[in-house]
Amino acid sequence: MVPITWYLILAAFLFSCGLYAALARRNAIAVLIGVELMLNAVNINLIAFWRYGDHIENLAGQLFAIFVIAIAAAEAAVGLALIISVYRNRKTVNLDELDILQG
Amino acid sequence: MPANLEEITALLPTFQQFIFVQVALFTALMALFVVLSRNLFHSALSLVGTLFGAAGLYALLEAEFLAVSQVLVYVGGISTLITFAIMLTRGMMFGATSPNNRQAGTAAIIVITLFSVLVGFLIQVPWSQTYPEIGDGQAIITSLGRMFVNEYLVAFELMALLLLVALAGAIMLARDHMIE
Numbered sequence: 659m660v661p662i663t664w665y666l667i668l669a670a671f672l673f674s675c676g677l678y679a680a681l682a683r684r685n686a687i688a689v690l691i692g693v694e695l696m697l698n699a700v701n702i703n704l705i706a707f708w709r710y711g712d713h714i715e716n717l718a719g720q721l722f723a724i725f726v727i728a729i730a731a732a733e734a735a736v737g738l739a740l741i742i743s744v745y746r747n748r749k750t751v752n753l754d755e756l757d758i759l760q761g
Numbered sequence: 762m763p764a765n766l767e768e769i770t771a772l773l774p775t776f777q778q779f780i781f782v783q784v785a786l787f788t789a790l791m792a793l794f795v796v797l798s799r800n801l802f803h804s805a806l807s808l809v810g811t812l813f814g815a816a817g818l819y820a821l822l823e824a825e826f827l828a829v830s831q832v833l834v835y836v837g838g839i840s841t842l843i844t845f846a847i848m849l850t851r852g853m854m855f856g857a858t859s860p861n862n863r864q865a866g867t868a869a870i871i872v873i874t875l876f877s878v879l880v881g882f883l884i885q886v887p888w889s890q891t892y893p894e895i896g897d898g899q900a901i902i903t904s905l906g907r908m909f910v911n912e913y914l915v916a917f918e919l920m921a922l923l924l925l926v927a928l929a930g931a932i933m934l935a936r937d938h939m940i941e
Binding site: 659660661662663664665666667668670671672673674675676677678679681682683684685687688690691692694695698701702705706708709710711712714717718720721723724725727728729730731732733734735736738739740741742743745746751753754 | 775777778781785788789792793795796801804805808811812815818819821822823824826827830831834835838839842843845846847849850859860861862863864865868869871872873875876879880883884888889890891892893895901904905908909913916920923924927928930931932934935937938
């Protein structure tokens with residue numbers, strides 16, 4: 659039996675990688691990739707807790723993870739459409755150069 | 762010192778642990794490639810590798826329906842979307858400019874702190890680890906389908922509505938306004 663701690667540490671590592679990508683990258687698409695990494699880390703946590711929990715017959719843990727995947731798909735679609743639209747207007751997806759709203 | 766064969770074999774990692782270490786190392790390595798690549802294409806491909814590794818982890822945790830859904834939706838859908846978006850917004854990532862912005866150093870410090878706090882906390886918690894045997898995987902998929910239309914019907918319908926609205930909005934946002 660794999661101890662649950664191993665899964666949780668891996669999920670924490672994936673979450674940290676995603677957070678770094680979302681904070682430190684210049685390209686807007688790289689930020690979205692970081693967000694997807696964070697969502698995957700959360701999913702690993704959810705499924706590990708479902709498997710090693712007390713009520714494995716309650717499938718709400720797996721259901722929650724399926725909802726997370728669906729919402730990640732919707733959010734990725736809208737985010738990428740926004741980025742494409744911004745690229746058409748401003749010819750750049752570099753987040754340092756998108757600063758019209760900055761005072 | 763272990764005296765007999767049983768004690769020695771009890772010390773060896775089980776086969777499941779060995780497989781977990783392989784899949785987890787692959788996933789973690791791919792996630793590291795995602796954040797450390799200079800080329801955005803390499804980041805996207807490493808994301809595909811990470812998603813496959815996560816699907817392998819779901820299969821290890823005996824959530825096979827989720828593993829297949831992950832491959833279909835994430836790898837087949839979202840990664841393709843990301844690759845298309847990268848190709849449609851090319852033209853500015855040539856050259857040897859760094860992929861990180863001004864706050865990359867601060868972000869690295871924050872992320873390393875967060876990871877060490879999380880791991881330091883996770884190791885100490887006495888998790889209740891029950892590991893019941895799942896006999897019939899087919900019964901799980903059947904009851905997942907039943908739960909979607911019985912207890913979690915509202916959430917299911919809302920998720921469908923969200924997907925419809927999000928995709929229609931994405932098409933509206935990304936269409937070419939020059940076609941008149």
